[in-house]
Amino acid sequence: MKELNEGYVINIQHYSVHDGPGIRTLVFLKGCPLKCRWCSNPESQKNNPELAYNSDKCIGINQCGKCIDVCKYKAIKKFDGKILIDRGHCIQCHKCQDVCPSKSLSVYGKRMTIDEILNIVEKDRMFYSRSGGGLTISGGEPFNQPNFTICLLKMAKERRINTAVETCGYTKWQYLRHGSEFLDTIIFDIKCIDSEKHRKYTGVDNKLILDNFNKLCEVFPEKLKLIRTPIVPEFNDSIEDITEIVDFIKNKPNVEYELLPYHRLGQPKYTYIGKQYIMGEIKLNEEKFKRLEAINTIADKRRSV
Template sequence: MQDDNDRQGLVFNIQKFSVHDGAGIRTLVFLKGCGLRCRWCSNPESQNTRPEKAFNPSRCIGAELCGRCLEACPSGALSPDSGMVRFEVSLCTNCMACVKVCPSRAQTCYGERKTVAQILNAVERDGIFYSRSGGGITLSGGEALLQEEFSVALLREARRRHVDTAVETCGFYPYEKLQRAAPFLNTLIFDMKCADPQKHERFTGARNDVIVENLQRVRRDFPHLPILVRTPVIPGFNDTEEDIAAILDKLPPKTGYELLAYHRLGLPKYGYLGRRYPLEDAVLDPGVMPVLNALVQRSGRTPHPTA
């Protein structure tokens, strides 16, 4: 049997000193792969299950001053354009030859193989912050539980090392994946985006039946697991009192609940990947969040997960 410490997963970012995804100060580990295609996704680099080449032109030295990537690219995906470099994503084969020679990291790769030991050794270097704040490690993505073997091994070894654990999940996968991970969690953060299956499919690419069922089952099977349900409030999708009230009606007992305001922080990454942001004209009315938060408060739900 493979030792948990040697298990490898595909990670695209490790973010330290986060305070929004679980208790205390935390390290967030972002894993590649997701079964949903949410129009507002702030981590488009997380969606595919393979390493992905990206180009940030603001870091580029230029075709004339450098041009190393142009010489390295075997597929013609990179070409000179008015002294700069142009990236044609449809021609890219993700060979990463340009990434290896780029001195400014304008050419980058989203996705790197890391072992459980590599991640937890880095996490433990900040152990003093976790012990004082009650923090730990949170797996996110993408959808961390799509890489089930790696995520379970990482959570299991973290608990063995007395590191607090959390997973932020979209809930879209066979329940057995969540069932395997739950015993090694201190907190489960579960996204519930919409109560209506048809609307959910239009905006995310999939119905929500499995998601709702998984939330109900994990609450029933693990009654002592603290669960926080979160809803990102998206303009034109779920930004009415009726939308949020319908979600509240589907929540199992003893779950915390929290609304997250829509933001566009992931917008530049779509350009780096040669993609168009689907909600580029969307704007959340500033009066929406106070109204919806008041609705949640009247429901008696709080953002503090309980069990």
């Protein structure tokens, strides 16, 4: 079945040292059930390949215009010397990308087989053996393509590759449980304990996420679980928010906790895919972040790991 052997991949990133033990190769998959306001990978949210346009690379319609000529659906229009994509008419055929000489038009997401992915991943094997690294599947949400992700993990273990996954936890327990059988490290986001606030800022409540985390700890107590919280201004940057998360995860087996500072590095990609970055120019207070990290330091001393 194709859903077992083929999936939509956004990017494969080499030499990462922040997404699991050692030096990792990150495979970013398409699709996510959450719509976090601050998402740094907005191109990962939709399930299928998505056309992107970087106007800074465009050489202009006076010099080119090939994309306008090739689009049968009139989804590309002239605008201020360059182009504007009418995404209501675009059918994602991506013929415009094929003729774009400047690569200002590109596509986020392509279909790849498991063998294609693992053959790329294995090129980094020498770094894994020296550092204890391996493959990390990220996204998006890996379990948004559940059967593909599980098969990718299983075949990676058959090749004796250390495995990790970065998950938001919003998936059916059966998928998370099956996938965890082939995982060495589970990187699990817990963004907020307050369900209504979680729904407001991510689009879903967190009951399924918290239930899945509790089940993970019960069924897989021996596996390392790295819990991450992105600290987002006006969402979860209070002492109360982080204390609630610390209290929720404390005394769980083989759990580590990490706070991640909010950033806007993914902001340009919103423009590329025709979306608005609704977080605006808001910034994280560095002093406040340090105070929140201090709560985590105290928690580390009293939590069973």
